[in-house]
Amino acid sequence: MIRFWFYIVYRSLLVVAMGLSIYYGDILNGLLSVITLAITFIPSILERRFNVVYPSEFEMVVMVFIFLSIILGSVLSFYDRINWWDLFMHTLSGILIALTGFSLVYILNRSSWSKIQLSRAFVALFSFCFAVTLGAIWEIFEFSMDQLLGWNMQRSGLNDTMSDLIVDSIGALIVSSAGYIYLKGNIKAFERIEKRFSREHKERTSSKEG
Numbered sequence: 001m002i003r004f005w006f007y008i009v010y011r012s013l014l015v016v017a018m019g020l021s022i023y024y025g026d027i028l029n030g031l032l033s034v035i036t037l038a039i040t041f042i043p044s045i046l047e048r049r050f051n052v053v054y055p056s057e058f059e060m061v062v063m064v065f066i067f068l069s070i071i072l073g074s075v076l077s078f079y080d081r082i083n084w085w086d087l088f089m090h091t092l093s094g095i096l097i098a099l100t101g102f103s104l105v106y107i108l109n110r111s112s113w114s115k116i117q118l119s120r121a122f123v124a125l126f127s128f129c130f131a132v133t134l135g136a137i138w139e140i141f142e143f144s145m146d147q148l149l150g151w152n153m154q155r156s157g158l159n160d161t162m163s164d165l166i167v168d169s170i171g172a173l174i175v176s177s178a179g180y181i182y183l184k185g186n187i188k189a190f191e192r193i194e195k196r197f198s199r200e201h202k203e204r205t206s207s208k209e210g
Helices: 001-024 027-039 043-051 056-075 085-111 120-149 158-185 190-209
Strands: none
Touching: 001 027, 001 056, 027 056, 056 085, 056 190, 085 120, 085 158
């Protein structure tokens, strides 16, 4: 129910942002709003197509991040109005992506239906590399758009790129280090999400077989 109302409000805000962008003749931000709206349908499509269940908590956090980045950052020009917004978003993305990578591998590692068994160090290293790799891919995308379409996503060029990669790495390092300590200390922080993920996976599998 929470997920349902979250998406109702979220998509309504996107439609408003898209309408305002078109009204003021801002085609680029209108297109970004459309893309963001399309992204909101991806989780449910993947769940039906590949029979997977991803915890709605993470899903909603990712959507909030996309809203902060695209709608507030680009459509409402927070990247230009607030000097630290870009670094804040890249730090947050490093933390969020690393947490997502860590959570996925952790859940697969602990679930009874999974045959994957990985060491603590590998799970932590994977979450770090996962976040840094996606951060680097994003910087390649920014460079490509600037060169091909004449955008200004990199703003200050090399300084912007390196600053983004550094804060991406710092965010990823925080999560991977905390994840390693968590695994070593057997803290129960992920237990609720793990149980819910396993239960929903079993329910989805049973309904499909039935």
